Each structure stands twice: as C-alpha cells, then as structure tokens.
Amino acid sequence: MMEPSLPIWMMTTMRASEFQQGAAFLPASISYLIGTNLFGPMAHKMGRWLCCMIGMILVSVALICVPMATSIYGLIIPNGILGFAIGMVDSSMMPTMGYLVDIRHASVYGSVYAIADVAFCLGFAIGPAMSGFIVHAFGFSGMLHIIAFICLCYAPLMFFLRNPPAKDENVSLIMNENHSSFSYTRSKSLDNDSGY
Template identity: 30%
Template sequence: MGERLQQFGTVMVDPRRRSILVIVCATLVLDNMLFTVVLPIIPEYLALDSEEYVYERLHENSSSIFNRTNRDVKIELLFASKAILQLLVSPLSGTFMDRMGYGIPLLIGITVMFLSTVIFAFAENYGTLFAARSLQGLGSAFADVSGIAMIANKYTEKLERSRALGIALVCISFGRLVAPPFGGALYHFAGKLVLFVVFACVCLTVGFLVLGVIKPFSIRNRDNTPEGTPIYLLMFDARIAVVAGALVACNISFAFLDPTIAEWMRDTMPVTEAEIGMTWLPGFFPYVLGVFVTFQLAAKYPNLQWLFGALGMVIIGSSSCVVPYCKTFGQLVVPLCCMCLGIALVYTVLLPTLAFLVDARHVSVYGSVYAIADMSCSIAYAMGPIVAGQIAQNFGFAQPNLAMGLVTVVNAPVLLILCCARQ
C-alpha cells in the first residue's frame, strides 16, 4: 500500500508535466462547472418577466414534469444545445489535434469558453442564451478532448497514465457536482452578471497559463508528430467501439436524470430548494473513493480491469432503477451516490484503456480516440434533455429509469466478453 502511494506521487515529480497536469485539470474543472452551473439558474432566469410563463403556469393543472409547456421545451433545447454542437465538432477537433498537437486546440477551447461566459453574462433573451450555451459545446469539443489527450501523451507508462487520468477525472467530477450549488448561491446573492464575470476571469487566467507554460505556438510542440490513425478507422476498431458503446450506456441514466430529477423531487417528496440544489453534491465523495479504489485494484489486478468497468455499469444501472422509488431526500442520496461510485469505476478503467488500445493497435496519437469518447458522452447528453421530458410525459418517471438502467446493466457483460478477447 505504501509503495503504491509513493508511486502515485511520482505523477507530480516532473515539474513540466506537473504544470501541464495542473493546467489541464484547471481547464476541466472550469469547463465542467460551466456545463452544470446553469442548471439551477436558467429556468428561473427565463421565468423572469415572462408573460408566456405566467400564462402557462396559471393554466396548468399542477406543477409537474408531466405537464410540459413551451418554456419547458425551450429549456430542454437550451440544455441539449451544448452536447449537440459538441457531438458535431468533436470529430473535427480530434482530427485537428492529431495534425497540430494538443496545445493550440486547448487554447482555442479556453478562448471559446471565455466568449461563451461573456455572452452569458450579458444575455437578455433566449436566443442569446442559446448561442452562449452552444458556444460552450464548441469550446468543450476542443478543451476537454485536447486536455485528456495531452495527459495521455505526456504520461506514457501504464500505471502513471492511469494515475494522471484519475486526477483529471476527480477534477471533472468536482466541476460538475459543485457547480450547481455554487452557481445557485452566487446567482441568488450577486446576480447573473457577477457569476459569469467570475468565470470569464478564470478563463482568462487559465488561457494565460497555457500561453506561458505550454507554449502552444512553439515549433517544438508540433515537430516530429506522427500522423495519427484517421478517426473513421478507429471507429471501426471493435474494441474501441465497445468502449465507446459502454460510455454511451453508462451516461444515459445521468442524461435523463439531469433535466427531470428536480421537478420530480418537487412533485413527489418534501424537499427544500436548497436540498434540490445539493442533490448531486454528496456523490462527489464516493466518486473520489471510486477513482482511488479502482486505481488500486487495477494496479493489483491489471488483467481484471474490464471486470471493474462492468461492475461499475451494473452499479449505475441497478441504482438508476432504485431512484424512482425513493420517498425522501435522504433515501434518494443513496442511489445517486452509488451511481457516482459506478461512473468512477467505469471512467477510471475505460479512459486509460482507450490510450492503451491506440498504443497497441494504431499510432500513438490520441486526439481522435478521445474525440470518440467525447462523442459517446455527447450522444447521451444530446438526447437526454430533449427526450427526457417527452418520455416522462408519456410514460412517467419510473419506467424510463428502469429501462435505461436495464440498458446499462445489459451492456456490462458485452463489455466484459468483447474486451477480454485476445488482441
């Protein structure tokens, strides 16, 4: 145990690699905070001074996810717009990275994120909000993919790459789970302008760090880069395709719950708005635990990594099936924490595996393969907000959760059988 902890510390030994890892992690925290910070504030913001909203609420039978209004559809499209654009741009950004390196795309992503936050800060209508949210997707397609690919490129040894990516995963989780309560509180006390100006300043800071430390325009960062395997060939690699399918499956339940769970909680259990804002926050702790435990198990049993990923998918799927039957906030926290634990198992195994598959079967250039991973997640989150409301209206809240949980569980043995096959 002590030896593994000492090895874990070697991730931070090389000063340049340490600086790059810190910058990438800061970018991932920022991007994922921007992804979820709008969840608690956009519905309220769109409701302000909205005659359409007042009319619809007066004519509803109840405040329920089963009575969808034009405003609800607008919110669903707004939330999905980021993932849709991210899905469309990721293949192009991955190919661009394979040819230009990872520094320039990272800077592009941060710059676009800055523009998005500025637009959000001054947006006063739905069209401007939609443009800002879509720009977030464009920035993420460059920033997320290039950041993860840069880590895979800098940390080439199997164990240290898994450690570095594990640190990045913790940063992703921190950004996503902490942003809603943080954003809701800052919006309540300081307003939307201050909230997004803060994020814009952080974007600028990270951008200057990229320019000063990574030096993306340096010829050294682009010379002697081998030509990567085209993304369409990677998609036809059966093992990469299985990993991509697993990433879609394990995100489906999260993508459905994000836009529906708040209203469902209001309709079915005694909760405060503060509790709704804190819904996912307790899941951060089992997520971090899951990353650490999975890393330890993978180091000890390297031939069983696929089993850990399959176990994570079973945990996610079974927990998703439990969610609709929770009657109190305390009960709900348990399956949501289990889902976060499961996603930690899946990501801690599968993200390093994509790099190892490329090393073993293709050219060791990682932009396109992590673009495929980004596309897989975006598929789930592009469909989730748009489809979730309609499904909930037609079938209720429980049935879709059961169906999507079952899809995740069914995919677990597929991952095990296909990926345990010899190369």
C-alpha cells in the same frame, strides 16, 4: 437523463425545496470523486473490464432504487452508489481505450480521447433533451428502469475487453523473432571479424 428530471420529480413527489433539489446530487459528486481516485490504480490490478462491468451493474441497481426513495434522505444511498459506479466506469474505460489504440492502431491517443469526449458531450446534449419526452410517456421511474435495463444488457459486453486480440499479432511476433535472430547472427559475425 436523470439530472434534469430528478429535481422535478422531487418537487412533485416529496415537495423538496430548491436547496434539497440541488443537495440531492452532492452524494453522487462526492462518491464519484472517491470512485475515480480509488479505482484508477485498483482497476489495473483487478482487470479494467471487470471493474467496468461491476460499475455498470451497480449503475443499474442504483437507478432502480432511486424512484423508491420517499424523502431526500432516501436518495443519499442510491445517488452515492450511482456516483461511485460511474467513477468506476470512467476510471476504467479511458485507459482501456488507450490500450486498444496501442495494440490495434498507431499510438496516437488524441483521436480516441476526442471520440470519447464527443460521445460524452453528445450524451449530455441528447439525454436532457430526450428525458422530457420519455418522462411524459413512461414516467420518471419508467425512464430510470429503461436506462437500468440498457446498462444491465451492456455490462456483459465488457467481457470482450478481457483479452482483446491485437491487430497483426502474429506478424509482430515473427518480426521480433527475425529481428532477434538477425541481431544475434550480426553480433556473432562482428565477433568473428574482430578476432574474438
């Protein structure tokens, strides 16, 4: 929602040139690249749910700070934080979705990543289409504050991903115990049969 409306807002508030309108997204792109590469392995150590929650809180803070900028240079830090935080969320959520499929369903990852891709594409289709109406109704800063509020409300829900319960966890433990006791008695009977 911010991508199509930010250049128009820059043009009206800070008289930004076409080059500046495009360059405003450069800090977000570079920091996104750093964030995804840094938090891929790091999220596994600190907890993917925590990494994602911190990322969503940082997204909220960055979105609130964007309308405060008075020049192109004032957009560098908020856009940099925004790209970094989105990188944190992206690098944490995809492995988490794969893990949820692993513990709850058959280990077929294609479908869950296809669902994530469809949601991502829907966001990029619906977001720019709706942003014009929302900016017209609430203004650019109002739109960013609404998105920041939604992200901030959604962030605590990541706590539910801390230790998600597996489907039929007790059954699988019982099956493993039965299987191990069966294999133990089977090996003992084979040893007795062979005369050891």
